[in-house]
Amino acid sequence: MPDSDLTFQNLEELKPRAEKILSRQAFGYYASGSESESTLRDNEASFKRYRLVPRLMVDVSKVDTTVTLLGRKIACPVLVAPMAMQRLAHSDGELATSRAAAAEGIPMVQSTMGTVELAEVRRAGKAGPMMMFQLYVFKERGFVKQLVQHAEKSGYNAIVVTVDAPFLGKREADEREGFKLPDHLRLENLTGLAEAARMERKVHSKNKGSGIALHFADHIDPSLTWDFIPWLHSITRLPIFLKGVLCPEDAHMGVEAGADGIIVSNHGGRQLDYAPASLDALPGIAAAVGKRVPVLVDGGVRRGTDIIKALAMGADVVLIGRPILWGLTLGGESGVRKVLETIKKELRLSMALMGCPSIEHLGRGMVIAPWDQYPNARL
Numbered sequence: 001m002p003d004s005d006l007t008f009q010n011l012e013e014l015k016p017r018a019e020k021i022l023s024r025q026a027f028g029y030y031a032s033g034s035e036s037e038s039t040l041r042d043n044e045a046s047f048k049r050y051r052l053v054p055r056l057m058v059d060v061s062k063v064d065t066t067v068t069l070l071g072r073k074i075a076c077p078v079l080v081a082p083m084a085m086q087r088l089a090h091s092d093g094e095l096a097t098s099r100a101a102a103a104e105g106i107p108m109v110q111s112t113m114g115t116v117e118l119a120e121v122r123r124a125g126k127a128g129p130m131m132m133f134q135l136y137v138f139k140e141r142g143f144v145k146q147l148v149q150h151a152e153k154s155g156y157n158a159i160v161v162t163v164d165a166p167f168l169g170k171r172e173a174d175e176r177e178g179f180k181l182p183d184h185l186r187l188e189n190l191t192g193l194a195e196a197a198r199m200e201r202k203v204h205s206k207n208k209g210s211g212i213a214l215h216f217a218d219h220i221d222p223s224l225t226w227d228f229i230p231w232l233h234s235i236t237r238l239p240i241f242l243k244g245v246l247c248p249e250d251a252h253m254g255v256e257a258g259a260d261g262i263i264v265s266n267h268g269g270r271q272l273d274y275a276p277a278s279l280d281a282l283p284g285i286a287a288a289v290g291k292r293v294p295v296l297v298d299g300g301v302r303r304g305t306d307i308i309k310a311l312a313m314g315a316d317v318v319l320i321g322r323p324i325l326w327g328l329t330l331g332g333e334s335g336v337r338k339v340l341e342t343i344k345k346e347l348r349l350s351m352a353l354m355g356c357p358s359i360e361h362l363g364r365g366m367v368i369a370p371w372d373q374y375p376n377a378r379l
Contacts, residue, residue, distance in 0.1 A: 006331045006338050010346075011302045014326035014339070018089075021329050025177045026088040030325050033269035034169030039277065040269025043300030046277035050309050053366050055355030063348050064358040069294060069317055070157060070239060074129045075105030076344050077311060077359060081268075081298050081321035082134035082160065082243075084113030087185050089329040095124045097328060100336035102128030104344065109160050109319065112136045112147070115181075117188040119154040130157040134243065137161065137228065139221045145235050147189065152236050159236060160263065161229075163254075164244025166222035169271040229257040241296070244271075246281045248288035255292050262289055264297040268321055279310060286314025304346025308354060312367040 008014060019027050033040030065076040080101045087093030094116040101108040102125040109132040110121050118133060125131050133151035138144050148159060173179075181187065232240055241261035242254045251262050264282050266275045278299035286295050297310050298319035310318045320343065327339035356362055 006335055008338070008342070011323040011326075011339060011342060014323055014330065018326035018329040022089065025179050028173035028177050029085070029088065029171075029179050030083075030322065032171055032173035033273065034171055034271060035273035037269060037273070039266050039273050039275050042277040043266070043269055043279075044302060045300075046279040047300055047303070047306045047309055049369060050279075050313075051368050052305060052308065052354060053368060054353060055361075055366070058355035058357065058361075060352040060355060060357050062357060063351050065344065065347055065351065067317065067359050069107070070130065072107075072129045072157070074107055074317075076347055077307060077315075077317045078106050078340070078343060078347075079132070079296070079317055079319045080106060080108040080324055080340075081319035082109040082111040082132075082162075083321055083325055084111045085115050085181065085185065085187075086325070086328060087115035088182070089325050090332045090335075092332050093328075094121045096333035097324060097336050098122070098125035098128070098131070100333045100340065101125060103337060104340040105129055106340055107131060107157075109134050110156070112189055113187055114189055115185050115187065118151055118156070120188075122154045122156060126155070132156060132158040132160050132241070134160040134162060136165065137221045137224050138219050140219070141231075148232065148236050148238075152238050156238065158239040158241055158260070159232065160241045160243050161232065162243050162267075163224065164246075164265070164267050164271050165220060166224060167220070169267070169273070171270060226253060226257040229254070229259060233258055241294075243298075245285060246275055246278070248284040251285040251295075252288045255289060259293060261294045261296060263319070264295065264315070265319075266299055268299060279313065282310065282315055283313050301343075304343060304348070304350040307343070307347050308350055308356075308362060309367050311359065312362045312364055314364075 066073055067077045080097060086097060090096055094114050098108055098121045107128060107130045108125055110118055111134050122131055133156040229240060239260035241263055242259045243263035244265050244267060245251050245254060245262050246266060254262055264278050264285050266278055278297050282297050289295050294316040295314060296317045296319060297315040298321060301307060301318050301320050307318050323339050324336055327335035
């Protein structure tokens with residue numbers, strides 16, 4: 001049952017409370033990373049390695065956290081990251097998250113692997129500034145085309161292509177628990193076609209090991225190349241973001257191939273273990289992109305100061321994932337709203353203490369690494 005007490009001081013308090021409510025399988029699926037979970041841990045640890053240098057004697061009686069993304073004004077530089085199977089956390093699942101994000105003026109990225117059909121999720125968040133659809137690329141291109149065009153017709157504003165998952169990472173918690181989607185839930189975006197129904201049966205299968213891993217092995221396309229981006233542009237008018245980029249050269253090649261945005265991400269530490277923390281990879285990618293398209297980053301954002309560090313190091317927007325799931329677990333829509341309210345308040349206060357009345361005032365010199373020679377910091 002959801003936790004009726006939504007009182008908390010910060011997002012770091014939520015995980016242990018959610019663990020008491022979720023099933024072992026659900027918590028393991030949400031919380032775990034791949035193999036030794038080195039990258040999972042490093043995502044959060046990376047933010048603690050950098051220090052902030054505030055500016056003084058600046059009028060911060062008014063602080064503006066708004067930014068513009070794809071021509072739309074959003075309440076703060078935050079998106080709700082794509083997260084699968086949210087009805088494992090709460091019966092309202094993606095509907096609750098969509099309503100909460102819209103109420104807080106924050107865009108949401110809806111996962112292909114959702115337990116609510118994507119058009120329903122968009123309708124629930126219709127009051128929000130925008131919504132994006134995260135796409136896993138299946139071998140069956142006709143199904144991919146249908147899914148993308150359905151998202152466009154349903155009112156989504158961009159496609160986020162996950163490019164770091166030709167195979168599923170070795171998620172030992174899922175294998176240990178034999179993770180399966182409960183019988184009362186479905187991957188709603190994968191129904192309606194005979195092939196999609198067969199995918200769904202794989203997720204519910206009684207075979208040993210992770211049902212999600214079986215699904216990926218059968219249907220995700222491991223032959224994906226840069227040629228996919230022009231093809232995707234040929235079937236949709238929506239902007240295309242690439243999620244999962246950690247190499248500056250890949251970021252450059254993605255933009256050259258036609259990407260409209262780059263998301264620096266290691267999949268929450270769930271794919272290649274010992275990949276770099278997203279924050280550490282960010283400055284090189286931002287330099288390679290050179291403001292040609294927006295650069296976003298996810299992985300380990302837990303504080304308002306984390307957002308400031310990411311933006312000062314080259315990001316335009318950050319994505320927040322697991323804390324949303326913990327808030328959803330604890331209180332459904334109200335829990336997600338409280339998570340977003342908390343991070344917005346932290347960001348506003350931290351900006352004031354940094355001497356930044358608006359996002360535009362953040363600069364690279366405001367963040368230093370411990371190995372830099374203060375005050376001549378170089379990132």
